[in-house]
Amino acid sequence: MKQIEVVAAIIYDSEGRIFATQRGYGDYKDWWEFPGGKMEAGETPEEALRREIWEELETRIVVEKFVETVEWDYPQFHLSMHCYLCHVESGHLELKEHEAAKWLNKDELESVNWLPADLKVIEKVRCEII
Template sequence: MEPGETPQQALIREIIEELDTEIKVGELIDTVEYDYPTFHLSMDCFWAEVKAGHLELKEAEAAKWLTKDQLDSVTWLPADILLIDQIRKCMK
């Protein structure tokens, strides 16, 4: 986050920068706290929906949409694993 920015504003900015897409930020899913070997991660995770854009990958090497049944088909980073069950429960 940049100085003076809320977590929601930071997410909107990052998605524009990394995916060339505008989003509407919804409710907080959870805040993940995780200690990696070289740093501590504190990450607010929100539901979001696409408002406009074409989801162009600008920073990442790969991405894909997953259905509820496909969530376990990906090797998640340790901090991400903490959210998968919560996301699965809320997906239709």
Template sequence: MKHIEVVAAIIEDNGRYLATQRGYGEFKDGWEFPGGKIEKGEERETALRREICEELGATIEIQNFLCTVEHTYDTFHLTMHCYICHLASASHIHLLEHEASQWLGVEELLSVDWLPADVKVVESLTTYLQNNK
């Protein structure tokens, strides 16, 4: 089975977290944390900054590593490394690859139809936030 390794940004702003809706591909219309594939020889944090710039036209500051999620889809196995981030000052979100985005408060995190691997990230984020009040 094919293995794909990606990074994802859990972008926080004033207690709200950015969810993005895929605009293409097999999982079109599913909700996810933005990010993408790590290129060969690329460091995870470098890949994350590059992917967020490509997908959202934004610059981020990486705060903390949150978790690594493993999930097997029908046609591939996904390893996703997730980081809590903030937008760099004066940076703004521009949807370059996604159909839509929403800023969700903690109580709203389950209000969108997350892709299966991202459901695991939401669970990790919720636990992290409860433990760091």
């Protein structure tokens, strides 16, 4: 099975809300996810995350701490997703690749259709982060 390694940013704001993005392409179009993407050769996860968020959202982030790595088997591939708690350093989270985005408070986290791997992180986010 194909292996894909990605990084994901759990971006929060001063009100404790979490930033979620809606995919605009691919097999999982319209599903919601934490923004991020594939790591490139030689990159640390933190470097990859800062690069991906700049490319996708034209925003500089501060990568605060590692939250967890989710291992998930999708039908087409195995995903290893390294998740990090982050906050915005500069920029306005301008959507370059996603269809939509929302800031979700603790009670709204399950109001969107999360990708299965991202959904595994939601309970941890709710209990330990916000």
